[in-house]
Structure formats: structure tokens, C-alpha cells
Amino acid sequence: MSDILINIKGIGEHSFRSGITPLEIKSEVKGIQKNAIICKINDSLVDLSSKISKDCEIQFLDAQSKDGHSVLLHSTAHLMAQAVKRLYPKTKVTIGPYLDNRFYYDFDVETPFTEEDLKEIEKEMQKISDENLDISHEVKSRKEALDFFEKISESYKVEIINDIDKDELLKVYSQGEFSDLCRGPHVPSTGDIKHFKLLSSSAAYWRGDEKNQTLQRVYGTSFQNPKDLKKYLNQLEEQKKRDHRKIGKELDLYFYDEEIGPGLPLWTPNGAVMIDELEALAKEKEDKVGYLRVKTPHLTKGLLYEKSGHLEHYISSMYPAMDVDGTDYYMKPMNCPHHHKIFANTPKSYRDLPYRLSEYGTCYRYEKSGELFGLMRVRSMQMNDAHIYCSEDQFKDEFIGVCNLYMEYFKIFGIDKYEMRLSLHDPKGLGDKFINNSELWLKTEEDVRNALKDAKLKFVESVGDAAFYGPKIDVQVWSSIGREFTLATNQVDFAVPERFDLHYTDTDGSAKTPLCIHRAPLGTHERFIGFLIEHFGGNFPLWLAPKQVIILPVSDKYNDYAEKINNHLKAEGVRSSLDDRSEKIGSKIRDAELQKINIMVIVGEKEVDSNTLTIRRRFIKEQEVLSLEQFTSSIKIEIKERRVSN
């Protein structure tokens, strides 16, 4: 057999016999990392056991690299499947991919797993790891693979094979008694998988379709080093602490009541302050760029939604109709048709465009019970909604204007991780999910794409996610605990204005139909505040905080002085309160810290004598001594400028 030349990244070129495996190279050549579990040959990830017969470049990777970690996670999923098959031999396996830092495997199992079962599975996994079984693979023909999986009654695998492209090579990975259809690659041995933890189990539908069999999904994680595993688990614990549902309760911002209904949040005085601040911000920004504010009713006849197409497309997520004097009325699920009515109420000329209507109304949607989630998915939502009616010529500027508004908000809140997603129609869904006019779709999508490119905004595209009436831009953000949400949305509507027979008189006297841009840069107030709670971990900037200042007298003797300060601040529009309980100062400070109040004003003998205040800011050890006037004016500026820090 002839020799081949292999360039080992970071080490140099070596000559080997053809047919050598990376595993053999690893043991023959010094300096390759001991923990290497996988390698890249000419940029594709390959098992360490595969034979090399050509000159190439090879890079060994351990599980601390991104690719290596993915492989480790994937192999851990297989390890888990093997453990499950040992403990519950009747289980049928399905699929087990990796995610960021996690993996899962879906099983068709007789009885769902309990927490104890997960512990047992984990133990069995440890055993298989200790057995240090070689993980090998064989390439099989379609027929061989089908025969094999039929013989071992893995019907889901059979189904998968039948769906795979006929030309694709099928690989069967084996470790001990366990074999699985898989593209791979995998770590060389079960002994390479040492530090893992099963996280949770839940149900999942086969192929994600609710009509299919319910499977049991087990999530887990796995790392090369015990330290990294611990770090990740800690991170998960930390994330729980920032959950908006937990902080929302602790800071008394909102709650749900069984007698009111799921998904219908009640905002307490603290939470309502935040909504008011958000609205004040939005009004300020919108007033500057020419939005006109309107108000529309919460109830509307069904006829309107027939016309708009919403009844046809979204009836399953609208509250059922109520009969009013023999006519069907619906809770309003969105504002657009009402705004269209307002547009149409008086004749419009090209001089009126762009015509921008905004509304902070409450909409009601019947989200399925299992979809409700804290403030992020609710059934009554306050929209930061607006519709811009414009001509085709104006479209680009208006669209970019809206995107810029997003950016402005993001800057105010210190949101720097976001992604714009241009959602396009799916040609297959025309006439069904989407308005049936492919030319108009393509043209509008191209217009939006160009507008984004001209504004130098980065975006990704997503086919099939458009609204029924036009393409949209969704802005995805990640809360500090890694949850991804669609926060802002911006949709182009080329269909509904026509249905509503909206028109304006153009310069030449002809009637034209305007385009409509639907936009909600702050999404819903509920979701936005939910996001902000996690983003700030409850430590809101001063302007947004429900409780900005608390006055803490050192003893009852200084209550009068404290009260004077409190009254002054309140008169100046600062959200200030007074803690005049007979508690020691340390206790009052502790309580204020737990309530995450931004500023504590401490007053005792010293302060009364010198007519000053001692200012203790959240998280800041150094205190300031200021006069009441100095303090008031400085925080008023901080509030007015909506500073993010602290």
C-alpha cells in the first residue's frame, strides 16, 4: 500500500500508510491533544476510526471546541438511548440530536419517565461509560439497513430510512449491544463520555406533529470537564433566579388569579408604573415622527373580521363569538381593521400620506392553554401598535424609519443582542395560508429586502413565516437568561387595504390604494416588560423602576425630617417612599435592597444637623452626601435622560 501525506494542523506534515485511521495517528504522533475525540479532514467532521486513503489536512478536536462539543453531546444522546434500551427493552428509539450545550432523545416508551427513572438512566449511562465500549460504524445499503432495523423492531428508524434520499449512504453506529441509524460522527468510545447530567423529561410529538404518537423526550447535557459541567448547571440555576415569573412575584409587578383566568394578567401598582413609563416613551418617540393616536373599541362585529380575512385565518386563536342582539361580536384580536376604518372615514389625498395611526389598545387572543407562559404569552395584551398608510414611493423610507425606531428603543434599554428576520411566504401555501398573488409577494419581498440592504441592516431570511397578507420583519432578542423572543414586528400589508377599499387621491386625480405597514416595535407591553425583567434581572434603570427612592430614617427621631424629604421628592414627580417603621437601619436597608429600590436616602442625626442627605445607591458601596436640592436635580436629569446604568 502506498504512502500518503497528511498535514496535521498545529504539528506539520507526516507520511503514513494509506488506510490509517486518525485514532492510529493520534497514538503514533506526539503532541496531539489527549482529549481529541473527533477530527476535521479537509473541513468535514469525521470519526477518529475512519480510514484515510488520500493526502489531506487533518485537525484533531477535543470537546472544548464547538464542533467537538456538538459531537460529544450527540454521542451522549446515543449513550442515553443505549441506557434506556437496557432498562426498558421495549422502548423504541427515534431521534436524538444535539442543541447548544444540550441534547435530547425522543423515545416511544410504554410509561413516561419519572424523575427517579432519569436517575436510573443516568446510573446506567455511567455504567456504559465505565464499560468503555468502542463506538464503530458500518455503511449499509438501504436494503440492509431496512432489514436490520425491521429485525430489531425499530419501526421509527424504518420510517426514517424510507424517507431518506435513495442515494444517501446509510450509516449504522454500534456500541456494545446497541445500534442506531445515524449520520455521525461520534466519539471513539463510550469511555470518552464521562461528565453528563440528565435535565428533564417531557412529551414531544413524533416529527413534531400533534396528530402523531406522543413520545417521551429526555434532555441532558454533557461536557469534557467536570468543571464545565458544573459551570453550566450553575448557569441554569442562575437563570432560574432571573425568571420574570419569579421576579415579577418578588417585586409585586403582576399576578394571575384563578378566578380571573389564565393568561389574563393583573398589573399591580408597581407593574402599572412600568407600563405607563413604556407608553410615555413610545408616545414621546411617535409624536416626534408624526404618529396620530387613536382609540378603538375592544368588541367588534364578526363581519369586519370576515372582510379583513382574520376570521378565515385566525379564528382558532380568537375568543369565541358572543351573540349581541342576534349578531356575532368578537373580542378584538388586533387593531388593524379598526385603523383601516379610521383611514377610510374621511377622504384622503396624497398630501395626507404617510398617514400614521398608533394605538395603545388591549387585544385579546385565545392562545392555547399550554402555550401560555408568564408574561411572554398571554391572552390579553396591550399592543404598542401602529399602522402606516403610504404610497409605494414612500414605502422604503417609512419601512426604514420603523426599523430605526426599533434601534432607538434597543439603545435606550441597552439591548445589544438582536437579530432581524425577514419572513417570506412559502409558495406551497399560496391561496391557503397566504394571499394568492405570487408576483405581488415577490415584488414586496424584494422591496423589503432592498430597503433593509440600503439601510445596511443585517438580517436573515426565513421562508414560510410571513403573515397571510405580506412579508414581515421580526426582531428576535435574547433575554439575559438565553430565552429567545420575537419582540418587535414590522409587517407589510399589500392585500388588506384593497379589501377595505382604502384609497387616496393621487397628484393626477386618480384613486390609488395605499400600502400598509403594521408595526409594533415594543411588541406587547406584557412581553416587553417580561423581557425587561429578565434583561435587567429586576434591577431596572431609575426612570423605569416602580420604586425609585426610599427614605430611611436612622431612628424614629428623624421621621419628621424624612417625611419632609419624601414629600418634596414626590412633589417633584419622583417615585419616593418612606420607611418609618421602628426597625434598625440595617434592617431597612436590607428590605430596600430586596425590593431592588434604586436609591436609599439615609437620614440621622448628622444629616438633620447639616441639612443633608446620605445617598446609598443599589450595588454601590461609596455613598454621597448631598443637599436635597442637589439630589433632586441630579436624579431628575437621570430620569429625564432615561439613563440605563444602575
Added chain:
RNA sequence: GCCUGCGUAGCUCAGUAGGUAGAGCACUUCGUUGGUAACGAAGAGGUCACCGGUUCAAUCCCGGUCGUAGGCUCCA
């Protein structure tokens, strides 16, 4: 909507092999007048989510309903 788990005081949670319950914090009162993350004492608080069934007896066992958690599916 689907699968599984959970539901005890305002909050965080104990507990009862079936005999109607307990702690800490918060709250109220009294004492204390204290200088940077918990002063002390006393008191008040619960139809053990709701509705049925089994039982002499149910917060506990069984069934249903509602709510909630983790996911799946969905999101104008």
C-alpha cells in the same frame, strides 16, 4: 390542545402509615431609638385549589374540574 409532574398561611416550604395542620419571612400590637443586608416579645392568618366517590372518618386514597411547571404544537 397534547404528555407528565405539581397545587398546604400573603411568600418560601415542612407534615399527616386516613383521626380537620406546622416553621421561617411578611402582617398587627407592645417594648426598643438603633448609622449601612435580619432588635426582641406577643398576637393574628389556612374548608390543606375546587367538585364528586370510597370510608365511621379524607388535606392524605380514587375520579373529574381548574390552575401551574417542563416540553411538544401554535403565534396576525
